[in-house]
Amino acid sequence: MKRRDFFKKGSKAAVVAGILPLATSSCATQKNIATSTNKDKWHHLGKGEIGLSNRIKEATYEVVVVGGGAAGICAAVASARNGAKTVLIQDRPMVGGNASSEMRVHLNGVNNIKGKAERESGLIEEILLQNRFNNEQESFPVFDHIMYDFVVREPNLTLMVNTQAIEAIMDGSKIKAAKCWQATTETLYTITGKVFIDCSGDGLLAATAGAEYRTGREGKDEFNESFAPEKADGWQMGSTLLMSSVDMGRPMKYSPPSFAFKYTHEGAHKRRRFANFQDGIWWIEVGSDDDIIADAEVNRQKLMGYLHGVWDYIKNSGNFPEAENQALDWVGSLPARRESRRFIGDYILSEKDMTEHKHFDDAVAFGGWSLDEHNPGGIENVSEPPSYFHYHFKSIYQFPFGSLYSKNISNLMFAGRNVSQTHIALSSSRIMATCALQGQAVGTAATICIQKKCSPREVREKHINALQEQLLRDDAFIPNRPANDENDLAKQVSAIFADSTSTGDVKNLTNGMSRDIDGQINHWKSKNAKAELQLEWDKPTTISKVEIKCDTNLKRNIMMRKDSRNDDLYGNGVPKEMLKSLSVEGRINGKWVILGTINQNKTRLIKFNFEAKKVTAIKINLKETYGAEKIKLFEVRCYT
Structure with a gap:
């Protein structure tokens, strides 16, 4: 070029x-960092002591996530919420990566499919909704704190900022620990873990572990990619x-x-x-x-x-x-990076997997941003277009779990732009909300690794159904993969009915598809601004959880934009369709008893947790949205 x-x-x-x-770009190792403090001549006048306090520390977690961008945030929160003691290591003073106030890139996802969004749900949806509730002024520095709060409020999750994972300590083909340097405290940490997830983009930890990776552009023939160059x-x-x-x-x-x-x-x-x-x-x-x-x-x-x-x-x-x-x-003073290392997994995703919508039995995420390959010369090659929009998708594609863990390091996973894919595939999947879905997938997979005492590869080979079902329960979406959780008691009801219906069918709430997609209606919608929904069992059933997926209009984007765009495709406020207030009752010994009430709901996935009760029916009282005249739901689940 x-x-x-x-x-x-x-x-x-x-x-x-x-x-x-x-x-963000250092390749330092512990050999370059002074780990001995016996030469330090600090005279602490208050204590009357000479010498430096211990700046070499150790900590142990079950899951270690490196990189606090959208992918890393979702990986760490998914891991913590699903029961693993987790640490998130971030080399900047704030989380958010390219979406943070340091770089201010729009947190894009599947922004435009057939003139409509096909917005990502799950944890990234939760983050963006929280931003709409708590950051009406659309401030990027405030968004930093929204994302920070999303991490630190998790009781099972520790956040370490200003800390870079600089080297992997190995035990054969497994990472035993990560050497980390916290610049602000001049402290060298050794972080031990059972599962490591590198969401840092550049992947320094994974590289020092010896994980196989490549950089650059594949030639056209290697993966039969029509948009690749003739030669690598x-x-x-x-x-x-x-x-x-x-x-x-x-x-x-x-x-x-x-x-x-x-x-x-x-x-x-x-x-x-x-x-x-x-x-x-x-x-x-x-x-x-x-x-x-x-x-x-x-x-x-x-x-x-x-x-x-x-x-x-x-x-x-x-x-x-x-x-x-x-x-x-x-x-800005910190450039937002698009590409560097791409680590090799058991599967390398390529162009035709996306454009031909290949079905993967191990699908755990989706994408749909165009094949958007930026001119690699950039502004130093201005005679060429800034980006080659090779292909615009008309429907979303699946992303496989086999591309999210290392081929040769047995306890290492990835999420973000460093996953196992070709340069052309990266041109689509590098978008942050797509990376966030990958993050939620590997964070959830890490907890299965801990629970089952298995490797990520074994999750793919033996426990992929469990991973997919947990992701779907947690409001992720997998194309062409309906949920079928055998523990969901709502699937065992003898009857489900509503007091009114304007569109859809109330039975759609248990069909396993949590959005309208590909022309198929998977919702139930009331006729009125208030509605009741009832589930009946033939015999008393012990229930302690009710989970509901409401409407937040996934056909409209809600990421924060610098231009505060507000039209049919982008919204700059809380979705009016979202359910605001509701309550749940249980019929116990023939009498209705209130089990839970929410008056200021702020999530698409609404959870009621209560003391286990034997009920013959559950009634959901839908009271108010954030502005829509009718109420739409996509799923109801019940668990013991």
Whole structure:
């Protein structure tokens, strides 16, 4: 690939390799870190002591998750909620990864299938709903804290921020522990675990464990991929640096800093547009045809120069009079990365698996973002389009569990852009909400590994049904895989009925499909703003849990956007269809008894937990939505 050098450095600008490694790109090991403190001459005047406190510590967990982006958050929370003592290790001061305030990338998923969304449910849905309830101002720094709260509120989960997993300690083909460096406390941790999940994107822990991986683009023939290059090469999609501006209501001057590159739009591809430039320009990116991790600091400094060069062009070229009152109010300093290591699992997902909608018996997630391969040269190759939108999906595809664990490290799993797939497949599945579904899948699988004392491979071979059923119960969705949980007592009812029905059938609430999809109706909808639903058993049945999946309009996106878009495809508030208040009653010895009441529901998956009761019927009183005139449900389950 030829790159045209049309940028000119400012008089004082220079691009040099960073001297100090960033936590996100460091390849340090314990050999590079001082682990002995016996030479420290700290004189603590308050204690009258000389010497440094212990900065070498150990901790033990069942599941160790590395990387606190959307995938890692969902992996850790799924693991903790399903019973494993879990730690989440994150190298930044906040969680969220590319969606955090440091990078501010939209948390996209399956945004547009046939003109509608097919939104991801499960844990990522829960996070985005919490953001809509608690962040009406749509602040990215506040979103950081929404995601932080989502992690730290879990009683079985420990979060370690500013901490990088730098090296795996091995026991044969298993990871025994992770050496971790916490920069803010100057502490070296040894974190022991039974199952390790690398959701860090770059996968330093997995790489030091000896997990097999590859980088670059496969040649067309290896997987019969029509959109791959003729021959394999080293190119990886670039990292992007974003910015935002604000209208100050008066003319604002701009002078570029010394490190800016002079930008001209001469010879640029017609798809390199400046629309909505005030919210950032995603094609200000730089890739690599070699070691994109080692190149991280060089590329970061390039991107800072390119960003200011483009903004200088917008402000001072005279081609954008609408920018006269605009001023930068936020500029990123940490590029959002799209691609680096891809680890090898028992299955490598490829282009045709997606475009031909291959059915996988071990499917655990789904995707549907277009095959969106960014120009690997990025802004250094402006004559080419910024992205090749090779293929737009008309329906979602399955993602297999066999691509989410290591082929050669027996207790290692992955979720996110580092999973087992080709470069072309990555161009679709790299989207954060898709990565989050993978995260929920491997976090849930980790708990099965703990419970069954088995490896991820054995989960695939022996316990895949248990994994799929738990994911479906926890409101994940697997295409063409209806739930059939043998422990669900709602499937044993003698009758289920409602006081009114406008669309759907009340029997759909136990058919195992928790959304309307592919033209099939799987819901029940009332005629009125209030409704009652009743389940009957022939004999007294012991019940302690009732779980309901309500409507949050999965055909409309709710991720936070910089432009606060609000239309048929994107919503910037709480879905009006969502159920707000409801109660559950049980018929005990012929009398109705209140078992639980919720007045401010904030989740699609609504759970009632109560002391076990022998009932002959359950009545669900549906009282109010957040604005819809009728009430729609997709599933009801009951458990002991």
